[in-house]
Amino acid sequence: MFRMMQSLLFILTMLSCQSTVSRIDLKKHVIVLPAEATKNELHAGSVLQDYVQRIAGVTLPVIKENGYQKNQAAIFVGNTEHSAALGKLKGEGFLIAADTRDVYIKGGSGKGVVYGVYTLIEKYFGARKYAEGPAWVPGTKELSVPQHLMDRQEPLLVYRETYYPAAFDNEYLEWHKLHRFEDLWGVWGHSFFKIVPPKTYFSAHPEYYALVDGKRQATQLCLSNEGVFNVTVDYLRKAIADNPDALYWSVAAEDGGGFCTCDLCSKVNKEEGSASGSLIRFINRVAAKFPDQHFTTLAYTYTAKAPQQTKPASNVYIMLSSIDAYRQEPLSTIPSAAEFRKNLESWGALTDHLFVWDYTTQFTNYLAPFPDYNNLQPNLQYITAHKVQGVFSQGSGDTYGDMGPYNAYLQAKLLWDPAADVAVLTKDFFKGYYGNAGTAMLEYVNALGENKAQLDIYGNPVASAKNYLSPAAIDKYSTILDKAEAAASGEYVKRVYNARLGLEYCVLQQSRFYGTDKYGFLQPSGDGFVVNPRWPERVKKFVAQCKEAGVKELSEGGASPDAYQQEWDTIFSKKWVNSLAYNAxxxxxxxxxxxxxxxxxxxxxxxxxxxxxxxxxxxxxxxxxxxxxxxxxxxxxxxxxxxxxxxxxxxxxxxxxxxxxxxxxxxxxxxxxxxxxxxxxxxxxxxxxxxxxxxxxxxxxxxxxxxxxxxxxxxxxxxxxxxxxxxxxxxxxxxxx
Known part of the structure; x- marks a missing residue:
């Protein structure tokens, strides 16, 4: 066996340099798993067998290594003895290798071997998973890889999440090597009140909560209070016992202000030069009680600035938010991100355990075109160059938003490899996801990408009505989408319709603003104004298409499509009132x-x-x-x-x-x-x-x-x-x- 592994290494090292590459036909191979295959190795073997059948129409046998015969051409999946000589991989990395007959897919930790199988299916078999739902597979029946292949991939980031509807598809996550915070965190995000809920404790223990304006308020926790520490430790001890597989536990402030100003908290924060001082001292104490666990906390708004004295413990991860930055330029240069850049440097001087919580949507208007697409790669490259180990890229969540499928796809690829060729990825996506309409759809996105106006994650279509979302600009984009619709057929037509929702939403929202003026929803009638008779039907059609596209809410915590219809119905039902002050x-x-x-x-x-x-x-x-x-x-x-x-x-x-x-x-x-x-x-x-x-x-x-x-x-x-x-x-x- 040892001589066989030496020979394998020699072949892979020496022959991979040859310029003439022959291919290995895999249609008669067997899939070989380790004798004691893990859950992920079993899953990887099953996925490979399934896609080979879909693509080539053949079912490859899946066998254990202890039943393998050396005369059988094989695809070795997992940590088999035959792939032992290929060495170890970092994190969730994987290796796809081949000699002149056999193929080897080996993974590192976690789902590395599964990622390797899906990479084989996409990169070498030609299948694609552009969005949620069934993957696309080629109809060529071709099933081969180059001889002497050596494809080794290891991620820069240990945590990678894009937050769009596609990421709620389990196969999409595995295919694109993504994570889901629900799968990794025992407690996620803003967690103070999950751990010490006011409904349970405030009445009897107001001292557990922040002193604000001289009064205890259920806005944040008082981190200098020993009772808060004891409740937190007790909570985590039980939660960890109930969920031993969780990798991270968040102990982090609530979203908003109202931080404690009691004497003890104020004293610590003054010593540290930041409100994060009391937070880091607190979470370090908690982390010391559970040395085998990993804890995260949020460097966000009031706690964004790093403390001057206390370093996070070795099992504490800092998740820094970029929430204050506008999005029309990269984070590395835009003036509004200056504080973020400063904080990133400061935290990086204290710890190697940095995550970033980034934002790629307009939370107040999920459907509104938000052309930050060209900045996705420079932002990730800037972040990963500053010791960041994980990224939560927050989009529209499980509701359809502006160019959600493209955003999710591009982010997924870049989270795995920030140096990936964006032009190649983009061309492939638009051709595959929109079919014959892809050229026009790419033209549409490029036209939006020319915008230099301010992109605010809490902005709105009205604020942008004088620049990239002006009526004239919307007409220009609409003309491009007309070409896309004309070129599309079947399912691709629906996808173009979905992409068009953003423009229609802007027109409807701006019509509320323009009102009695041009582009408004009202038209002259006698001495006053009445609703344009086309508008009720236009709203109804928009709402129906929202439901078809999977729009659940139009903003973060906002109206559903049905509620949006009700808003308009209320507007339509109100008679326009002419007062003495009209236009005064x-x-x-x-x-x-x-x-x-x-x-x-x-x-x-x-x-x-x-x-x-x-x-x-x-x-x-x-x-x-x-x-x-x-x-x-x-x-x-x-x-x-x-x-x-x-x-x-x-x-x-x-x-x-x-x-x-x-x-x-x-x-x-x-x-x-x-x-x-x-x-x-x-x-x-x-x-x-x-x-x-x-x-x-x-x-x-x-x-x-x-x-x-x-x-x-x-x-x-x-x-x-x-x-x-x-x-x-x-x-x-x-x-x-």
Missing amino acids: KVSLVNPPSDEYPAKREITLTDGLLGTKDFSINWLFIYGKDLVATIDLGAEKTVNKVQVNFLHDPRHYIFTPAMITVETSADGVNFTTAGTQQTPSIADEDYTTRINTFQFSLPAVRARYVRVRGQCQAAVPGWRGAPPTKRPSVCADEVYVF
Whole structure:
């Protein structure tokens, strides 16, 4: 046996250099597994047998090595004695090798051997797995590999996850060598309240939770409290016993602010120069109780900055977030990622155990075109050059989003090999996934990729309506997709339709913004406006296609297609109201947010009502009062004033503490016409709602109407916010009758 292995090594080393390569026909081979095959080796053998049958129409016998006869041509799968001379592989790496007759597929740890089999099926047999669902197999019946083959692959990253619908397909994960956090983590992500749930402990032990504004709040944990440490250890001891196969356990802050400011936590964070100080000291203590386990924690917003003194323990992994970066340029250069780059360097100086939580979708509008595709490779190459060992690339999750199949496919390939040829991968994907429509679909993606405007993961189609998602740009993209539809047939037509959903969504959302103007959903009728009769059918068709494509929600935690239909039905049912203030000039003391400008001051008098989406048709003022003066153009009789304010605590938008209406004949001297105090927001309530305030002004003569909305003094403690975060005011249409 030893001489046989030496001979194998010699053949593979010397003959692989020959320029003339013959091929090995595999249709009469047997699949040989180790005598004591592992679960993954058995699975790999079964997968190989299945795909050989699908491609070549033959069923190769699967036998154990102790029953193998040396005269049999074989494909040795796993750690067989025949492949022992090929050596060991790092991590989940694999090796595909061949001499003049036999083939050897050997894996490292985990599913390495399974990855090797799927690579043989794709790279050498020509099959493809472009998305979820059945793989595509060639009809050539060809089944061969080159003689003297030596294909060794070892990943740079120990954790690789792309988060799109395709990644919920188990075979897609194995085919593309991906992970799923549910399979690796016993507890994942923001986990403080999974470990120490407020419903269980807050009433009896408020001291377990953060001290915010002098009051204990269920926003984060108090990490200096010994009871929190004891509960955490007890929880993990039981959880680990219940799930001994989990590789990682997350002990990480909740999403949001409200971190503890008690004396002990503050003292530690001051010593460390970062709120991550108390976090790392805490998780290090926890990790010391379970030295054989691996723990992860989030370097995210308030804890993104590395501590100055304490290093993470050897079994603690830091998962750094890139959430604050815009996406139109690579992370390595874009100014908005400067802090991320600094934090990446700082954490890298403390530990070799770094993961990155990255983002490749617009969470507020999953369907909106988000052309960051050209930055996927430079971002991964930059990250992997800085000691990063794992990447969670968060897309739209299990709901269909902008170019989801392409995003998932390209990310999967790059997570395994950041140096892969993107042009080759892209050409292959568009040809295979869209058939004859592939050329036009690639043209569409390239046209989107020319965008240089800001890409915000919390942006919206309205904010981009003056650049890459302008009506003119959408028409240009639509023309390209028309070519794609004309070229497609069968299943490929549906795929083009799905890709087109993003443009249609933008048109619909922007039509709410344009309203009575060109591109709006309203059209003139008499002295007012009515719904364009084509719009209800257009919405209905869009919703049906969403369901066909697998759209479950249109934003993170947002509306389902049915709920979106209901939103539009409500809009369609409301009669357009013509008030004395329609299109009246408005002057503001405090300017609207540049991030969510809507139509700036005219938002209050454009005749359009906002919905629960704060990014459309709401005058968004950050951290200051609304003080809006409306010029009616001439002195008129005013009987009633009505104004809407949005209450959306998840986005730090709160109903003003007090609303006041004043009137004036000359714009200088104002008389208070009414004041309404709003209820306290001291109690936790995350309900999003639109609050309408009406003021009766019987027969007041006025040319100017001023509306004041007093911004809340601070974000309530229960919401949890970074120290610098201020509440916002969102005002909508001011009706004057």
